[in-house]
Amino acid sequence: MSGSQKTAQPHVRVRFAPSPTGSLHIGSARTALFNWLFARRHGGAFVLRIEDTDVRRSCAEHERAIITDLQWLGLHWDEGPDVGGAFAPYRQSERAARHTAVAEHLIATGKAYRCFCPPERLEELRTMQRASGLTPRYDRRCAAIPAEEAAARTAAGEPAAVRLRVPDHTDLAIEDLLRGEVVFPAGAVGDFIILRSSGGASYNFAAAVDDLDMAITHVIRGDDHLSNTARQQLVFAALGARPPRYAHHSMVLGSDGGKLSKRHGATAVGDYRDAGYLPAAVVNYLALLSWSHGGEEVFTVAALEREFVLEELSTSPAVFDQGKLDWLGHQHVMLLDEETHLELMRAWLPATTAAPAVAALAAALKPSISSYGQVPELAAPVLDAPTLSSLGELLASRRCEGVPLEEFLELRAAGPVWLQPPDARRLLGTYRQLAADRGLGARKALPPLRLLLTGHEHGPELHYVLAAIDRDEALRRVRCGLALLRDLAHADRSPTHDPGGLR
Known part of the structure; x- marks a missing residue:
């Protein structure tokens, strides 16, 4: 499909779902951009959802910083915690009652069960399995506890998590828009926790329930989430629901081939804003990490909206090149009209x-x-x-x-x-x-x-x-x-x- 052919996919809904545990990483911003461009190309909705289930590390300050960085990049959302929408609330912490209700429904239908195993037993089990060369997974000790007994023990105040009952002897296949079929063999995923003993939902359970409730049609994210996708797809199956389409793009690496981190220089979007880069230049560069359009390299945001095709993303890791960003930064400075350039100069001079x-x-x-x-x-x-x-x-x-x-x-x-x-x-x-x-x-x-x-x-x-x-x-x-x-x-x-x- 030609990049210039803008296609309409009715009811396309994508989401960017950061955790407010730190600054917006440049790699996460790239994921947000891919989602935003896909939504704009197909006339769909771009949803911002805050996944703050990690109560200990999440904070409002980080959420505000993420929102500020996304707005600076020009990636404005159609629904989100600050603008509302038909599927509110858009913070996972505000959806806890819904997560609990869905977990109780899965227990009632036999798709999930309560697990009373203390952390010490689970750690001992993992240690034994690793020592035997096995992949750690729960041994289903609590799966056979009768429902009445489990309910009584819970009512008496005994701590219990809730685990999803994963089907045995069945390979799990993910149809990826970029990678084709990705198969997880039977036994690769054990009965995982969907509700912690503290009452909070696990990440994979909350994400799947929220994607279902918000009618998300496409989930576009890094390939480090492939194993999460397997678990989330199992949640959809347990609920008898159709999962979204998935696309797992490659990761951004540092110049040494390692995961992009602070040792490679600036990694947060805010660092580049504070350094005076134009947001259009940063967006242009992020788009070119895994995507290309012939020999063309300098794109305005409007051109990216017109030309970007999700299926053209490369699955090979992208290497962050500061020199290339600087080159694009200069190109976008030269594209500015004189009045805008003068105002920016004035802002940076004494x-x-x-x-x-x-x-x-x-x-x-x-x-x-x-x-x-x-x-x-x-x-x-x-x-x-x-x-x-x-x-x-x-x-x-x-x-x-x-x-x-x-x-x-x-x-x-x-x-x-x-x-x-x-x-x-x-x-x-x-x-x-x-x-x-x-x-x-x-x-x-x-x-x-x-x-x-x-x-x-x-x-x-x-x-x-x-x-x-x-x-x-x-x-x-x-x-x-x-x-x-x-x-x-x-x-x-x-x-x-x-x-x-x-x-």
């Missing part, structure tokens, strides 16, 4: 930066940046006067004889307070001609001027530097530099004072 300086730096830095977090460091040499010590070291090793720096002062003093970049370019043209008249080329004339203005040998094009520094400050810096040059000419040592106000 609040005291004058408007002409913002405009000049915006023009100067746009061809160079991948993220706006780079702006403060790149702009600092222009906005901050050079220090005496650094400038002295640089000037001591450079010959400045004959360079028309004094004449530059006259040229700049005769100009307006702020130069527009074209005017600054013309001023530099006059300055270069003065140098040429003295037999000096641009390579001899321009570096000393850059040094006096910024204290650096490299940086933005010099006409942008001049346009970003007002007349008085430019004159002050060059005069201070000239005073330092005179000191250096008269002493074979580093100056110990600031001859004109340099810091």
Whole structure:
């Protein structure tokens, strides 16, 4: 199917179901993106569900951070805990009564049973099975307890979990949209807990019940969930319900082939937001982790909605490439209109930066940046006067004889307070001609001027530097530099004072 053919699948409903136990990982954001793109392509609903069954580790702060990160990426949902919907509530912790009711129904129909085994016995059983080379699984000790006896023991206050009765001697097949048929052989999954003795639902049980109740049609997630899918499909079967279609995409790995973690650098979406990457660039890069569309690599979000095809995802692991993200980051900066770029520059520059300086730096830095977090460091040499010590070291090793720096002062003093970049370019043209008249080329004339203005040998094009520094400050810096040059000419040592106000 061509990527440009947008197909309609009636009643498509997908969900992204993060656990609020930490920041939104870049790999989880990729899963959210795949779900969102699939829903948008098919005119379906994208549901945000918070799976907070891990009461000890879940917290409202993490939930708020996840919501903030998803909104920053532009992955807005149709139903969720903050916007509501026909299948509310959308936090698993608020659906506990429903989970308990379904578990009781499964007990009543013989599909589940109460397990009174204490944790010590279960641990001992697992140890023995591992020692014998067996895969740990429950031995069904409590499966034969009569229902009346189990109910009486529970009523008397004896702690009991609830286990799903998994059919024997039957292979479990999952029809995966990306991988084809995935088979779990008979015995691979034992009678697993669906309701803990504390009363809380297990992850796989809660997820399956909520998917059923919310009419989820497709579950798109990482292949590390394949074993969970097997258990969730068993819950659907026990309830006599049709499971969703499943698609298990590959995982994102670090450059060393290991699971992407903090040792590889930033891994949370918030890290990239705080570093000033454009959300469109991050979304573009996440889409390309396992998906491709011919030789095209730069996509707007609208283009991704139009071209993304779930079945085209590769099942091979994707390797996170920071260099590729930076390249895409730069491409998306270059796609911005000038007004948006200017506003972003203003947000990342010191609040005291004058408007002409913002405009000049915006023009100067746009061809160079991948993220706006780079702006403060790149702009600092222009906005901050050079220090005496650094400038002295640089000037001591450079010959400045004959360079028309004094004449530059006259040229700049005769100009307006702020130069527009074209005017600054013309001023530099006059300055270069003065140098040429003295037999000096641009390579001899321009570096000393850059040094006096910024204290650096490299940086933005010099006409942008001049346009970003007002007349008085430019004159002050060059005069201070000239005073330092005179000191250096008269002493074979580093100056110990600031001859004109340099810091």
